[in-house]
Ligand SMILES: Nc1nc2c(c(=O)[nH]1)N=C([C@H](O)[C@H](O)COP(=O)(O)OP(=O)(O)OP(=O)(O)O)CN2
């Protein structure tokens with residue numbers, strides 16, 4: 001029987017963004033993205049939940065030390081995203097929109113590169129209290 005356990009770390013960051021498609025005119029961007037297309041940007045208080053799944057180490061009882069996970073999220077994610085303009089201050093959304101979906105995928109990829117492949121990883125990102133996304137699915 002599997003002894004896999006999921007451990008979670010919650011973090012938050014504040015960031016500004018604008019959702020628009022540069023290939024479209026303002027009218028179409030307004031129609032699709034509404035107030036999220038404000039050229040002067042707008043902000044969200046993002047809540048981030050990182051889930052790591054694996055078997056507890058027999059010597060420590062830890063799946064992964066949550067202090068190490070916390071430091072990793074700080075260094076790999078929050079340093080890039082917190083109090084930043086996601087369109088202008090980060091390199092991640094030059095060719096894509098900083099939607100919750102795309103931000104979640106970027107965060108997953110940043111963390112996946114640093115977390116031992118023996119662990120499964122899943123990221124949940126709340127853009128508002130009621131709007132949230134998860135990547136990857138079915139973990
Ligand atoms: N599939 C997606 N839809 C929307 C996204 C997104 O990232 N993925 N993003 C937005 C806006 O950026 C933003 O989330 C909308 O914010 P807001 O208008 O404040 O949202 P609500 O009015 O629904 O606020 P609640 O507090 O959640 O009620 C839009 N769509």
Ligand SMILES: [Zn+2]
Nearest residue numbers: 017036042044
């Ligand atoms: Zn928004």
